[in-house]
Amino acid sequence: MLISLVILMISITIVLIELPKLKKGDAQLTGIFLFLLVLGAALNIAISLNIPIISPLDPIIYIFQPISDFLMENLLNKNN
Template identity: 80%
Template sequence: MTMFITLGILIISIAIALIELPKLKKGGAKLAGLFLFLLVLGAVLNIAISLNVSMISPLDPIIYIFQPISDFLMENLLNKK
């Protein structure tokens, strides 16, 4: 079943590229390259989701960075009397 989902994602991605690339080539090679990069990235992530691959949330690194700052501020602001 997952093979059909993967194949469907690839077919849809190729169809989108074939429809949109001729229009984007008029805008320049950088625009077409960025479009292809984002399309491939989206297709890979969708395939990974369909295969139930465990991925980290984009919020995990943000929480890791800002949690100590939050703890420090909460401790210093709430304990002041």
């Protein structure tokens, strides 16, 4: 729990330091900055609390594994 508070304090410090440096009129850049910072802080807090996080590769494998199996099966059968 202490690690989570430290991560939040570091994130708030980053916002206080970097947010004034961003252009005032560029709301899109500010939004992306805040989104990525919140995402990173949330993932770090989840890791510190030992919450299982799926790998981004798992959905890709889930989608492409049947295609790979199909292609390998067809390529191996054509050679025989």
